[in-house]
Amino acid sequence: MTGPSPTEHRPRHRALDQDDIATTIIPRLPPEPKADDTATTVLPRVPAEPQAQAPAEADATAIIPKITPDFPESGTDASETAYIPKLSDTGAAVPPAAAAKLPPTPSTPEDDDRPAAPETPKGVTVVPLRPVRTEEGYRSVYSEYTRTSFGSVARAISRGTGEVLITFGLIVLLFAGYEVWGKSAIVDAHQDELNHQLEQQWAQQPTVGPSAGPSPAVVKPANGAVIASVHIPRLNKKWAVVQGVTPADIRYAPGHYPDTALPGQVGNFSMAGHRTPAIWWDLDKLKPGDSVVIKTAETWFVYTVTGHEIVLPTAVQVVAPVPDKPGEVPTKAMLTMTTCNPKFNNYQRYVVHAELTRSQPVADGDPAELKG
CATH class of the missing domain: 2.40.260.10 (Sortase)
Structure with a gap:
């Protein structure tokens, strides 16, 4: 009786060499797969919270191809990179096409603390805060807006006149009150x-x-x-x-x-x-x-x-x-x-x-x- 060929006595799993350690990311889980499953490793799908019906790609099981030269029947090139699908907030896998349509990631507290650049409204002139140095000395940056003009003088006179009239009116009112009640x-x-x-x-x-009236001889x-x-x-x-x-x-x-x-x-x-x-x-x-x-x-x-x-x-x-x-x-x-x-x-x-x-x-x- 002829003995088994060297091929038949070949162990089912060989020792991992240095290349296998570098490329194998997720170990194979029991039970042992069949001969046609050795090319891929299947990760069980984690149940997600109830949500609206996702596209067809989201219902598929997430599969990470195992890159190894020992299983050429997998059709996977060793130079390729394994892609992990993007997960939604509920943990369900979202395909790349659907991930592009998701809203942007909200800002973090660190982003909120970062001051935003103020926008200058239309018609508003931004004036620097530092004084301007001239030959006569430093000049206020607001001097252009506070310089003496006819309008500023007229406003100052009208404001002063109004204050004087109000003060005078209060004095007259107080005097009238004194004349009526204070006296x-x-x-x-x-x-x-x-x-x-x-x-x-x-x-x-x-x-x-007694007399019915004053005497006629009374002196005024x-x-x-x-x-x-x-x-x-x-x-x-x-x-x-x-x-x-x-x-x-x-x-x-x-x-x-x-x-x-x-x-x-x-x-x-x-x-x-x-x-x-x-x-x-x-x-x-x-x-x-x-x-x-x-x-x-x-x-x-x-x-x-x-x-x-x-x-x-x-x-x-x-x-x-x-x-x-x-x-x-x-x-x-x-x-x-x-x-x-x-x-x-x-x-x-x-x-x-x-x-x-x-x-x-x-x-x-x-x-x-x-x-x-």
Whole structure:
């Protein structure tokens, strides 16, 4: 019996030489392949997450050709290079044709930290930050844009003028507020002083008994002298009344028109007062039927409001002996109070008229109109 030929006793796998070690990348996995599978090594496909249907090439098993000269039946040239397909995010193999259509790889944090080159908008001039050296010294790079011109001078003048006008307006506003509300405390202090002076004057005046009115022999008071006090129950206010209506006379109190009747006399007892919170600010709140009570040294005179009117400052007929009827002879005692109108202005006069209804001696106490 003839023995096996040297070819039949040839071992199935020979020892790897140096060339095989350099070219064999992935070892053969069991089970042993058949004779026709020795040319290639098959890698099992890793299951991928569910995704949209990939091209036909993606469904194929990824095969890396084994480069070896011992298996020429594989049809692979030893000079060729094995290509590993590109993997998608899910791990599935993507063929080169489909890989070219994938979106670009996102930037890394290192790429995000890298400053991007700024784009210069249209119409914007880029000015260098370093100063320019000239024969006269260094010149600011902004000097061309900040140089003095007619427009810059006009803008500076208009801006300065506006600031001055705003400051002046604020000063005027503050002064007006002081005139309206800030002087109230000063007026109240002067009123207290005038009332105290009036009480002392009445205490030193000899008593001649009750009288329905002042004696005809009474001498006209001097300008600035305190002559009476006026009480207005509706406003819950009272003021000392001085003689005279000049700005100095009525600065802190209502003033009596010197050419008109005195309290209680037949005629028109007329007074003027500033439209300030400390004096006759709310004179327009008086209504017909309200009481205005005048106190002298010996007598209370109770007047009842009959109406009001708004006139120009030149309408002096409102303080005539018979209001609004100059030249007519009076037959009864009247009272007229005038003040500026409207509030915060003085281009009109607000006028209140009243008529004497009764009188009573000071010795009998305060009148009922003040108690109610």
